[in-house]
Amino acid sequence: MTAEPLLDLRNLDVFLGESHVLQGVSFAVQQGGITALLGRNGVGKTTTLRGILGLVSRSGSVRLEGVELTKMPVHEIVRLGVGYVPEDRDVFSGLTVTENLKLAERPGAPLRYELVYELFPELLERAAQKAGTLSGGQQQMVALARALLNGNNRILLIDEPTKGLAPLMVSRVAEALKRAAVLTTILLVEQNLAVARHLAKDAIVLDQGRVQFCGEIDRLVGDADLARRYLGLAAAEAH
Amino acid sequence: MSTIVLLSITGLGLGALYFLIAAGLSLIWGLMRVLNFAHGAFFTVASYAAWLAMTSLPSASPWLQWLVALVAGVVTGGVFATLAELILIRPLYRRPVGQVLVTVGLALATVALVEGFFGTDARTFALPVWLTQTSAIAGAAIPNTRLVVVIAAVAVLLLLLFFLQRTRYGLIVRAGVENRAMVSALGIDVQRAFTLVFAIGGMAAGLAGALGATYFGSIDPARGTSMLISAFIVVVIGGLGSVTGSALAAVIVGLLQQFLNFYAAAGVGDFAVVILLAVVLLVRPSGLMGGKA
Numbered sequence: 447m448t449a450e451p452l453l454d455l456r457n458l459d460v461f462l463g464e465s466h467v468l469q470g471v472s473f474a475v476q477q478g479g480i481t482a483l484l485g486r487n488g489v490g491k492t493t494t495l496r497g498i499l500g501l502v503s504r505s506g507s508v509r510l511e512g513v514e515l516t517k518m519p520v521h522e523i524v525r526l527g528v529g530y531v532p533e534d535r536d537v538f539s540g541l542t543v544t545e546n547l548k549l550a551e552r553p554g555a556p557l558r559y560e561l562v563y564e565l566f567p568e569l570l571e572r573a574a575q576k577a578g579t580l581s582g583g584q585q586q587m588v589a590l591a592r593a594l595l596n597g598n599n600r601i602l603l604i605d606e607p608t609k610g611l612a613p614l615m616v617s618r619v620a621e622a623l624k625r626a627a628v629l630t631t632i633l634l635v636e637q638n639l640a641v642a643r644h645l646a647k648d649a650i651v652l653d654q655g656r657v658q659f660c661g662e663i664d665r666l667v668g669d670a671d672l673a674r675r676y677l678g679l680a681a682a683e684a685h
Numbered sequence: 686m687s688t689i690v691l692l693s694i695t696g697l698g699l700g701a702l703y704f705l706i707a708a709g710l711s712l713i714w715g716l717m718r719v720l721n722f723a724h725g726a727f728f729t730v731a732s733y734a735a736w737l738a739m740t741s742l743p744s745a746s747p748w749l750q751w752l753v754a755l756v757a758g759v760v761t762g763g764v765f766a767t768l769a770e771l772i773l774i775r776p777l778y779r780r781p782v783g784q785v786l787v788t789v790g791l792a793l794a795t796v797a798l799v800e801g802f803f804g805t806d807a808r809t810f811a812l813p814v815w816l817t818q819t820s821a822i823a824g825a826a827i828p829n830t831r832l833v834v835v836i837a838a839v840a841v842l843l844l845l846l847f848f849l850q851r852t853r854y855g856l857i858v859r860a861g862v863e864n865r866a867m868v869s870a871l872g873i874d875v876q877r878a879f880t881l882v883f884a885i886g887g888m889a890a891g892l893a894g895a896l897g898a899t900y901f902g903s904i905d906p907a908r909g910t911s912m913l914i915s916a917f918i919v920v921v922i923g924g925l926g927s928v929t930g931s932a933l934a935a936v937i938v939g940l941l942q943q944f945l946n947f948y949a950a951a952g953v954g955d956f957a958v959v960i961l962l963a964v965v966l967l968v969r970p971s972g973l974m975g976g977k978a
Contacts, residue, residue, distance in 0.1 A: 499870060501866055501869075501870065519869070519874075519876075520866075520869040520870060521869050521871075521872050521873055521874045521875070524869070524870060524871065524872035525872045530870045532867065532870070536864055536867040536870075538859070538860045538863050538864065538867070539863065540859060540862075540863055541856070541859060541860060541863075545856055545859075545860075548853075548856065549856055549857070549860050549868070549871055549873070550871050550872075552872050592871065596872075
C-alpha cells in the first residue's frame with residue numbers, strides 16, 4: 447500500500463485563449479526531495495505550475511495532502527504551504543530587497559531568515575537596494591528567498607530558476623535548491639537537464655499538454671529514444 | 686506681486702481638490718486596473734452628506750457644524766466607495782468593459798438621484814465667519830478657505846505616504862501596483878487590499894466633496910463630474926498609480942489653470958491643461974512619476 451502523495455493532479459485541463467495547453471495532465475508528487483518537470487519549450491510546464499496555484503483557470507483536480515485546491519483562491523492555496531518561484535522571477539522592482547522579503551512573510555509561519563541569508567548573503571548586503579536595480583542572479587536570489595522564507599511550506603513550485611544565469615550562479619542556485627529540498631518537497635521546472643539530473647530523483651515529462659513519462663530521471667535519461675523524443679536531441683546526447 | 690500670490694494660493698487650493706480626488710483614482714487604477722468613473726459620484730454624495738449634516742445641527746456653533754460636515758463627507762465617501770467596490774466592482778474584476786459600464790452607470794444614476802432629491806439648483810454651504818474672511822500673505826488678501834483646503838490636502842498626502850511607506854497594507858498596495866498576481870502568489874488576500882484602497886479613495890473624495898463645498902461656498906449635483914474630468918487629467922499627467930505624481934500634477938494643473946485664465950483669457954487655462962496632457966502622453970506616456978506608488 448503506497449502513502450497518499452503530497453501533490454496529486456488528475457485530469458488537469460487549461461485553456462489559454464483558444465489554445466488547449468494542458469490536456470488532462472495527471473501525475474503525483476511524493477513527499478520529500480525534488481521532482482523535475484521536463485519537456486521542450488511550450489509543452490505546458492509553466493502552465494502546469496500556474497494551474498496548480500490557480501493563476502490560470504483550470505478544470506480537473508489538484509490535491510495537496512488530500513485537500514482539493516481547485517475551488518480555493520490563490521492566496522489560500524499558498525497559505526496551505528505552496529511556495530512559488532515564477533519563471534521571470536517577478537520581484538517587485540520598486541520595493542527594496544527587505545520589503546520583497548517582508549511581503550513574503552506569512553502570518554503564523556516560522557521564518558527562515560537565517561537560512562536565506564546563509565544561502566544568499568548578498569541579500570543582507572543589499573537589503574536597502576531596490577530589487578529592480580539588482581542583477582538577474584541577485585533577483586533570482588530574492589525570488590528563491592521569498593519562497594524559502596516560510597517554514598510552513600509543504601511544497602515549492604520552482605520555474606526555471608537557472609534560466610539566463612551565469613554558470614557560477616547556476617551552481618549556487620542548484621546548491622540552494624539542494625539545501626531547500628532537505629526541508630521541503632520541490633517540483634522543479636528546469637530546461638538545463640544536467641542541473642535537473644543533478645538535483646532530482648524523479649521526473650515527469652510533458653509533451654503537447656500531456657504527461658508522457660513519470661519515473662526516475664536516470665531511467666529517462668538512460669533511454670535514448672525517450673530522451674530524444676521528448677527532450678530533444680541535445681538531451682539524448684547528454685546521457 | 687499680490688496678484689501672483691493670490692493666484693498661486695488659489696491655484697494650489699484648486700490643485701488640492703484635484704489631488705484629493707486624483708489620489709484615490711490613481712491608487713485604484715494602479716492596484717486594481719479599474720477606471721472608476723463613479724469617483725465623482727463619491728465627491729457629489731459626500732458634499733450633500735456634508736451639507737445635510739451641517740443643516741441638521743442648526744443650533745450648534747458654526748465651527749462644530751463645519752467639522753461635523755467634514756466628518757460626514759469623509760465617512761459617506763468611504764462607505765459609498767466600499768459598498769460600490771463590494772457590490773458592483775468585485776463581481777467584474779476580470780471584465781474591464783463591465784467595470785467601465787457599471788461605474789459610468791453608477792455615476793449617472795447617482796447624479797440623477799441627487800437631482801431628484803435635492804433639485805438641480807446649487808445650495809449654499811454656510812461657513813464659520815473666519816472661513817469667509819481673508820488673511821494677508823505677502824501683501825495679498827488670501828481667502829481662508831484656500832488655505833484650509835491646501836493644508837488639508839498636504840495632511841492627506843502625508844497620511845497617504847505614511848500609509849504606503851510604513852504599513853504592511855501600504856507595502857501590499859505598492860507591490861500590487863506592480864504585479865498583483867504575484868502578490869496573491871505570496872499568500873496575500875489582494876481583494877482585501879482592493880476594498881481598502883477603494884475605501885481610502887472614497888474617503889479622500891468625500892473629504893474633497895466637503896472641502897469643495899467650503900472652497901466654492903456651495904454644492905450642486907454636477908460638480909463631482911466636472912471635478913472628475915480634471916482629476917483624470919491629473920492622474921494621467923502624474924502617472925497612474927503614483928500618489929506623489931498626482932500631487933505634483935495637481936499643483937501644476939491648478940496653477941496653470943489659474944494663471945492662464947487670469948493673464949490670458951477665461952478658458953485658456955483649461956485648454957492649456959489639455960495641451961499639457963497631450964504633451965505628457967507623447968513625451969512621457971507613463972506620466973511624470975508613473976509606476977511609483
